[in-house]
Amino acid sequence: MCAGNKILLLVLASLSAGRAIDALEQNATVYVANANDLMRDRFDTSLKLLPAKEAVARVERGMGLTTHVVEFLSRGNSRAEHHWYVQDMVDAGLVSVLLNLLGQCDKSIEDVIETEGLLLPFVSDKMVTVKGEPVEGYLHDVTRWIEILCMLVDPNMRVGRKKMFYTKRKIARGIAPLVKCLYEDDVNARVLFRETEHWHNAHVPFANLLANLVGVREGEGYTPEMVPILMEHDGLVETLIRSIWWSELRPDIMGETSLNVKAIAQIAYYAGGALEQILVSHEREDDVTVFYEAEGKECNLKICNTIIVNEAYNPSSNTTFALGILDLLKGEKRNGVMEHKNFLGNDEMDNMLTVLLVSGCADPSIFSALVVCGDRDDIAYADAEDVMKHALEITHVFVPGKMFAPTDGRVAAAVEAGLIELMLKFLVQFKSRTDTFMLINYIGMILQSATAVSLRTRCTKAIASRRDSIAAALAAYEKDDRLPSGEDLQFRYKDIGKMIQSLLDLNQDLETTA
Numbered sequence: 001m002c003a004g005n006k007i008l009l010l011v012l013a014s015l016s017a018g019r020a021i022d023a024l025e026q027n028a029t030v031y032v033a034n035a036n037d038l039m040r041d042r043f044d045t046s047l048k049l050l051p052a053k054e055a056v057a058r059v060e061r062g063m064g065l066t067t068h069v070v071e072f073l074s075r076g077n078s079r080a081e082h083h084w085y086v087q088d089m090v091d092a093g094l095v096s097v098l099l100n101l102l103g104q105c106d107k108s109i110e111d112v113i114e115t116e117g118l119l120l121p122f123v124s125d126k127m128v129t130v131k132g133e134p135v136e137g138y139l140h141d142v143t144r145w146i147e148i149l150c151m152l153v154d155p156n157m158r159v160g161r162k163k164m165f166y167t168k169r170k171i172a173r174g175i176a177p178l179v180k181c182l183y184e185d186d187v188n189a190r191v192l193f194r195e196t197e198h199w200h201n202a203h204v205p206f207a208n209l210l211a212n213l214v215g216v217r218e219g220e221g222y223t224p225e226m227v228p229i230l231m232e233h234d235g236l237v238e239t240l241i242r243s244i245w246w247s248e249l250r251p252d253i254m255g256e257t258s259l260n261v262k263a264i265a266q267i268a269y270y271a272g273g274a275l276e277q278i279l280v281s282h283e284r285e286d287d288v289t290v291f292y293e294a295e296g297k298e299c300n301l302k303i304c305n306t307i308i309v310n311e312a313y314n315p316s317s318n319t320t321f322a323l324g325i326l327d328l329l330k331g332e333k334r335n336g337v338m339e340h341k342n343f344l345g346n347d348e349m350d351n352m353l354t355v356l357l358v359s360g361c362a363d364p365s366i367f368s369a370l371v372v373c374g375d376r377d378d379i380a381y382a383d384a385e386d387v388m389k390h391a392l393e394i395t396h397v398f399v400p401g402k403m404f405a406p407t408d409g410r411v412a413a414a415v416e417a418g419l420i421e422l423m424l425k426f427l428v429q430f431k432s433r434t435d436t437f438m439l440i441n442y443i444g445m446i447l448q449s450a451t452a453v454s455l456r457t458r459c460t461k462a463i464a465s466r467r468d469s470i471a472a473a474l475a476a477y478e479k480d481d482r483l484p485s486g487e488d489l490q491f492r493y494k495d496i497g498k499m500i501q502s503l504l505d506l507n508q509d510l511e512t513t514a
Contacts, residue, residue, distance in 0.1 A: 039072035052088035062113025074151035099174035105181030150209040172229040183235030207270035224281035240271040304361035330373040357393040367417035388442035406449030412458035421473040
C-alpha cells in the first residue's frame with residue numbers, strides 16, 4: 001500500500017471497550033486504505049452485531065468511534081443495511097439522545113458524557129491499538145452530533161414519509177438549546193464545543209439541518225410545516241444572518257479562528273441557503289400570482305428587519321438583512337463579474353430580496369438603498385433591470401382578487417428616494433441596446449402605478465418635493481436625440497417621457513389650485 005494512500009489513525013478505540021486506557025507507550029499503529037473503509041469494517045465486524053439500543057447508549061456515552069461510524073452510516077452513499085440500522089437506532093431513541101447532548105452547551109464534554117477525563121480523545125483520522133486491542137476514545141468534536149441529525153432528515157434517507165415527518169418535527173422542536181449555543185458570542189456559553197474552530201464549523205451542518213428540516217419547494221420531503229416551529233426559537237434567524245457577515249463585521253470572531261476565507265465563505269453560503277428555503281416556504285399561489293399570507297409575511301418581515309451584527313458587539317448598528325443584501329449587490333455588481341466572497345450568488349440574493357419586498361419589507365431606507373444600488377455609471381444592464389424589478393415589487397402590495405396594487409405610501413417613498421430620476425438615467429444609459437424591453441416594461445408599470453396614486457396626499461407631496469430634480473432629469477432625457485432601435489422602442493421611450501411630464505403637470509396644477 002502506497003504511503004500517500006494511507007491514513008494514520010492515532011488515538012482510536014474499538015466498539016468493544018469503554019474503559020480508560022492510560023498506556024499510550026504500548027501503542028501499535030494501524031493503517032487503513034481510507035477512513036470510509038475503517039467505518040465499514042467497524043460496522044461489519046462489531047456494530048451490526050449489537051442491538052440498536054446498545055449503539056445508541058454508546059453514542060450517549062460519547063464513544064468516539066461509534067459516533068463516527070453512525071455518522072458514516074447515515075450518509076446518502078451508504079449501503080441499504082446501513083440506513084436500516086440507523087433507522088433502528090432512531091426507533092431506539094437516537095434523536096432524543098443527540099438533542100439532549102447538544103442541549104448542554106455550557107458544560108464541558110467530559111461532564112456531558114461523564115468521562116471524568118479518563119478516556120483518550122478520539123480523532124477521526126487517528127488510531128492506535130493497545131496490547132493488540134483497539135480502545136474506544138471519547139468524541140473530540142461534538143459537531144458530529146449535529147451532522148448525524150442533519151443526515152437523519154436528509155431527502156436521501158430511505159425512510160417513509162410519515163416517519164420522516166415525525167423525525168423532523170421532533171428535531172425542530174428540540175433544537176432550541178443548540179440555537180442558543182450557536183447564537184451566543186460568549187465563549188463561556190459554548191464550552192461543549194471544546195475548540196473555537198468546532199463552534200465555527202458547527203454552523204455549516206446547523207444550516208444544512210435547518211434546510212433539510214424545511215426541504216426544497218416542490219422537492220422530495222418538502223415540509224414547510226416545520227418553519228413556524230423553527231421560528232419560535234429565539235436567535236435562530238439571527239444566528240443564520242449574522243454568520244453571513246462575519247468576515248466583514250466581526251473582526252473579533254475572525255481573530256479567534258484559524259479557518260481560512262474559503263471555510264468562512266462556506267458557512268455564509270449554507271446559512272444563506274437555509275434562509276432562502278425558510279423565506280420561499282411561505283409562498284402561496286392562486287390562478288395568476290404568487291403571494292404571502294399574514295403568517296408568512298410576519299416571518300419574512302422578521303428576517304427582513306433582523307440586524308446583521310450582534311447588538312451587544314455593535315450597539316449602533318442598524319443595518320437590516322434586506323439592506324445588507326442590497327449593499328452586497330451594490331458592491332458585487334460594481335465589479336462586473338459576480339464573485340461573492342461571502343454569500344450566495346446573484347440569482348439567490350435577488351430571489352430573497354424579491355420575497356422580502358413582496359412580503360412587505362418596505363422601510364423607507366430600503367427605497368433609498370435600492371436607488372443607491374442602481375445609481376452607478378458602471379452598472380450592467382442586467383443589474384439595472386433587476387433594480388427596476390425590485391422597485392416594482394416594493395411599490396405594490398398583494399390584494400386578493402386584484403393581484404398587486406400600488407399604495408400611496410410606497411410610491412411616495414420611491415419618488416422621494418429618487419426612483420423617477422434613476423429610471424430616466426437608465427433609459428439614457430441603455431438607449432443604444434435593442435434588448436431593453438423588460439427594463440422599459442418595469443418602468444412603464446411603475447409609472448402607471450404612480451399615476452394611479454398621484455392625487456393622494458403622500459404621493460402629491462413626494463412629487464412636489466422632487467419636481468425640480470425630476471424636471472432636470474427629464475430635460476436631459478429629452479435632450480439626448482439618439483433614437484432607440486425599432487419603432488416600438490421609439491414609441492415606448494416617447495410614451496415614458498409623456499407619462500413623467502404628465503405627472504409633473506398634474507402636480508403643478510394641484511399646487512396652483514390649492
